[in-house]
Amino acid sequence: MLLDLSNEPRDYDWGSTELLAQLTGRTPSGRPEAEVWFGDHPGDPATIPDGRSLDAWIADEGARFGVPDHLPYLLKLLAAASPLSIQVHPSKAQAEVGFEREESAGIPRDAAERTYRDANHKPELIVAVSETFRALAGLRELDATRRLVGRLGAGARELAERLSAPDAALDAVLEWVLSEDGRTAAPGLIAAASQGRSDEFAAELDLVRELDSAYPGDPGVIVALLMNLVTIPRGVGLFVPAGVLHAYLSGLGVELMAASDNVLRGGLTPKHIDVAELLAVLDPTPGPVALLHADEIGEGLARYAVPVGDFTLLVARVTAGSPVSVPIDGVGIALATVGEVSLEGGLQTSVVLRPGAAVLVTPDEGALRIEGDGEVFIALPGARPTVSR
Structure with missing residues (x-):
C-alpha cells in the first residue's frame, strides 16, 4: 500500500516563515513554521486521507500490510530561521536507565523537569535541502x-x-x-x-x-x-550520534532520527537544563565533525550510510525517461523535495508527489518505481531497528 501522509507545520518560535512555503509553492502563512512530522510518533502523528492519525491506522490495520506496531524512526522537514537549543541525546543504555529512574520517581512524562520521556536513543541525520544549512556540532x-x-x-x-x-x-x-x-x-x-x-x-x-x-x-x-560551526551544502548530511553536542542554526533540511523524544539541553533555551545529566551523557572529545555524502548504490539512487540500526536514508534523483527502482525492505516513507514524481509500488499502486508531500510505503510493496523529474528521500529501517515507547 502507498498511503498519503500529511501534517500541519509546528509553530516553534525558531521556525521560518518562508522556507516550507517556498518548498511547497504556497503563500506563506505569516507564522513560524518549524517542522513537519511524517511518522507515527504520538507527539504529532501524521494524518492519512480518511482523517485518522497514522498511529491509529497502524494499530487498526498495519499488521495486514506488514507494518510493525511502531515505526523505528521519525522523518521530518525542518525549517530554521533562528537557532534551536544546544542539546545532546543519550545512548540506548543511558536512556533505558534514565527512563526507569524517572518512572520510579513518579515524574510525569510531560513534566517540564522530565528528561527521559521514553527508553530509546535518538541518533539523528540532517540533510540540507536549502543551498546551505548551518549547524553547531561537537566541541572544537x-x-x-x-x-x-x-x-x-x-x-x-x-x-x-x-x-x-x-x-x-x-x-x-x-x-x-x-x-x-x-x-x-x-x-x-x-x-x-x-x-x-x-x-x-x-x-x-x-x-x-x-x-x-x-x-x-x-x-x-x-x-x-566552544563548538564547531558547520556549513552543510545542499544534498550533504550531518549525522549526530549519542553524546555529541549540537544545535541547528538556519536552513531547510530533511531530518531522520530514531523514534524518541529524549533531549538534554545545554543552552539557548528557557527550558529545563539538567547540567549533571547533560555532562553524564556528553562525549567531551574535541575535534572536527565529518559531513556525510550519499554513496551511489544504483542509477539515480544513493544512500546515506549511518552506523545505527534504527533507520537508513536513500535519495532518488530522477529525470524524464530515466526511472529509478528502489528496493523496499521494511516500512518506508517517501518524501518529495524537488519537481513532480510518480511512485509505483510492486503491487501496482501509484501516487504522484510534489515537494513537501509524503507517502507511507508498506513492506508488502517490495519495491518502488520512481518516474518523472525530481528528487525523493526515502526513509527505511536500518539493519537492526530498535524502538521502545
Whole structure:
C-alpha cells in the first residue's frame, strides 16, 4: 500500500516563515513554521486521507500490510530561521536507565523537569535541502578554541585561564559555564566575544552576536563558542550520534532520527537544563565533525550510510525517461523535495508527489518505481531497528 501522509507545520518560535512555503509553492502563512512530522510518533502523528492519525491506522490495520506496531524512526522537514537549543541525546543504555529512574520517581512524562520521556536513543541525520544549512556540532579542537578565546581580551580572562591548563577538560569547562558562577560571568564573556575581532574566527564571532540577539545573556552563547560551526551544502548530511553536542542554526533540511523524544539541553533555551545529566551523557572529545555524502548504490539512487540500526536514508534523483527502482525492505516513507514524481509500488499502486508531500510505503510493496523529474528521500529501517515507547 502507498498511503498519503500529511501534517500541519509546528509553530516553534525558531521556525521560518518562508522556507516550507517556498518548498511547497504556497503563500506563506505569516507564522513560524518549524517542522513537519511524517511518522507515527504520538507527539504529532501524521494524518492519512480518511482523517485518522497514522498511529491509529497502524494499530487498526498495519499488521495486514506488514507494518510493525511502531515505526523505528521519525522523518521530518525542518525549517530554521533562528537557532534551536544546544542539546545532546543519550545512548540506548543511558536512556533505558534514565527512563526507569524517572518512572520510579513518579515524574510525569510531560513534566517540564522530565528528561527521559521514553527508553530509546535518538541518533539523528540532517540533510540540507536549502543551498546551505548551518549547524553547531561537537566541541572544537582545544588549541583552536584557545586561539579564539585569546582574541577576546581581558573580558574573557577567566574562560581563557580554564582552557589554558595543560590538562583542561572541556566537560569541566562546560560545567563551569552552566553553573551559577558561569551564568553570572556570561554577560561579560558575551560582551567580550561580541566585541572580539579575528580573521580566523570571523564567522564564529558573528554567530556570537547573532545568538546574543536571539538569547540575550544566555550562557549557551558561551557553550556555542566552544563548538564547531558547520556549513552543510545542499544534498550533504550531518549525522549526530549519542553524546555529541549540537544545535541547528538556519536552513531547510530533511531530518531522520530514531523514534524518541529524549533531549538534554545545554543552552539557548528557557527550558529545563539538567547540567549533571547533560555532562553524564556528553562525549567531551574535541575535534572536527565529518559531513556525510550519499554513496551511489544504483542509477539515480544513493544512500546515506549511518552506523545505527534504527533507520537508513536513500535519495532518488530522477529525470524524464530515466526511472529509478528502489528496493523496499521494511516500512518506508517517501518524501518529495524537488519537481513532480510518480511512485509505483510492486503491487501496482501509484501516487504522484510534489515537494513537501509524503507517502507511507508498506513492506508488502517490495519495491518502488520512481518516474518523472525530481528528487525523493526515502526513509527505511536500518539493519537492526530498535524502538521502545
